[in-house]
Amino acid sequence: MLNEEKSLNFIEEIIEDDIQAGKHDGRVLTRFPPEPNGYLHIGHAKSICLNFGLATKYNGKTNLRFDDTNPVTEDTEYVESIKKDINWLGFEWAEELYTSDYFDQLYDFAVQLIQQDLAYVDDSSAEEIAAAKGTPTEPGVPTPNRSRSIEENLTLFQEMRDGKYKDGEKVLRAKIDLASPNMHMRDPLLYRIKHAHHHRTGDKWCIYPMYDFAHGQSDSIEKITHSVCTLEFIPHRPLYDWCIDKLAIFPSKQYEFARLNLTYTVMSKRKLLQLVNDKFVESWDDPRMPTISGLRRRGYTPASIRNFCERIGIAKRENMIDVSLLEFCIREDLNKSAWRRMAVLDPVKLVITNYPEGQVEELIGENNPEVEGGEGSRIVPFSREIWIEREDFMENAPKKFFRLGPGLTVRLKHAYIVECHDFVKDENGNITEIHCTYLPNSKSGEDTSGLKVKGTIHWVSVAHAKKAEIRLYDRLFNDENPAAAENFKESINPESLHIIKEAYIEPDLIHAEAGKGYQFIRKGYYTLDTLSTADHLVFNRTVTLKDSWAKEVKK
Structure with missing residues (x-):
């Protein structure tokens, strides 16, 4: 048994028992088998971290195998996005494989089952097959085709492959056992007819294996030791084992863990596709989406997602994880890594008279005071006129307002202490300009004024400021469990995106990089959007400085 300070999850216990017993010669080979019919989401990240993490821990390997058995919904765009996401998370696969690599072998396996009188071609419609399967309390009944001879089934299956029949006309x-208490074992479908162009095999095939048939056999072909x-998929495991047993092939084993359910989020690819197609979001990588590409564009880091997956752990029972934990993980990571910069999102001019x-x-x-040495520094230009946040000034300030107002003093970050003595309003009563005086001997790091102030505010020099568009992202849904709603789209948060067209940022931010985190002092964590240009800077808010939904996160 390997010595670990941290307790093992149940899959690690299984693997360590197998290693001790000398099973598979101590070899560990896992796989991550996504269907390339959409972009990966945070739920897939949990599976990626588990499969690749197990292989890393036990000196094994992980295959990336695309489950491309449905040509109607699959595309090379999704293949490339999946590979990019896995690499971005920090993992490398041993082999890049496709279920379509095994189409010939899978066909031969199906023929073998027919030859053993363990498979048959059925002409019944989908509705007839479903009705004949019975109910959980009543056994199914055989369709008329169940008694076909081996020879007839072999001929019909060959004709299915040759394209003699239309979609849905026949299945294998x-x-x-039509009386099995497990409905999945009541003569499940192994092959169906689909006259569709495949993204890799072209028009070679017009019959495609069902996932339940392709999954276990593909694992066996690759000699996967632990199929997670x-x-x-618990009800599917008996069929997984049955096919491997009847075909007498390498005995891969399937193990199940609880998938990730996250509050204020939907993780069904079908529902995510609806959000894209119905224009509730701009794309699969919209920063409000739970896709890995959306999280990346929003400013989440690989480390924060890996840490999140480690914190939630591996369980045998379904549970709901609060999205606040994911937000906590990115705050924790960015607090240590994000460079500090100043940005004014709702500007009003302050003149130091x-x-x-x-x-x-x-x-x-x-750059980062949380790190020893500060990770270097940058120059911040200061001048007579600066932009400050409108909320940092109040004409009639309450007693415990430690920012600016008539007669109030505050420190400007990195700069001087200023005192407000006047302000200007327009004809509508809006404050357009604030007038202050400064103490020349109060410069940060050199302060000899002896004056103590309770408030510090950020600012940007008017003469040096750069304009930027700021996108304030929030949770896409108001409902804690939108997936359970009759119409999940009705709970979409109309305030999930607020765009500030003209904010002011300190000049150093023209060198900002997409994917790098920046803390806009007092405002939150941000990153440069991937579509930003030198002429139109766009920053996405990754997360606020604190949980604005006021939910306590337990570490």
Whole structure:
């Protein structure tokens, strides 16, 4: 047994028992088998981290195998996006494989079952087959085709392959047990006819194996030692074992764990596709989507997602994970890695009336004060006129308002202490300009004024500020469990995106990189959008500084 300080999850216990017993010569080979019919989401990230993590821990390997058995819904776009997501998360696969690699072998396996009188061609419609399967309390009844001879079934199956029949006209079924308490064992479908162009095999095939048939045999062909699936595949495991047993091939074994259910989120590819097609979001990588590409564009880091998957652990029972934990993980990571910058999202001008006109100071700001050494520093230009947040000034400030108002003092981040003595309003009563004086001997790091102030606010020099569009993203749904709603789209949060067309950012941010996290001081964590240009800077809010939904996160 390997010595670990951390307790093992149940799959690790199984693997360690297998290693001790000398099973598979101590070899560990897992696989991640996505269907290329959409983009991966955070639920897939849990499976990726588990499969690749197990292989890493036990000096094994993981295959990436695309389950491309449905040509109608699959596309090379999805294949490429899946590979990109896995690499971005920090994992490398041993072999890139496709179920379509095994179409000839799978066909031969089906023929073998027919020859053993364990499979037959059925002409019944889908409705007739479903009705003949019975109910959980009543056994099924054989369709007229169940008694066909081996020779006839071999001929019909060959004709299915040759394209003699239309879609849905015939199927190949396993001959198992119509009275089984497990409905999946009541003569399940093994092959169906689909006259559709396949993204890899072209028009070579017009029959395609069902997932339940292709899955176990593909695992066996690759000699997968531990095939890890989510709990909904528990009823499918007997068929997985039955096919491997009857074909007498390598005995891969299936193990199930609880999939990820996340609050305020839907994770069905079908529902996510609806959001894209119905224009509730702009694309699969919309930063409000739970897709890995959406999270990446929003500013989530690979480390934060891996940490999240590790924290939620591997369980045998379904549970609902609060999305606040995911947000906590990205805050924790960005607090250590994000460079600090100043950005004013709702600007009002502040004029320092006693500061020399035309004078510019080059102040110094640390990139990240949370890290020893600050990860270097940058120059922050300071001048007589600056932008501050409108909310940082109140004409009639309450007693515990420690920002600006008539007669109030505050420190400007990295700069000086200022005191407000006047302000200007327009004809509508809106404050357009704030007038302050500064204390020349109060400069940060060199302060000899002796004055203590309780508030510090951020700012940007008017003369040096750059304009940017800021996109404030929030949760896409108001309902804690939108997937359970009759119409999940009715619970979409209309405030999930607020766009600020003209904010002001400090000049150093023109060098910002997409995918790198920045903390806009006092405002939250942001990243440059992938579609941003030098002429139109766009920043996406990754997450607020604190949980704005006021839910306590337990570490």
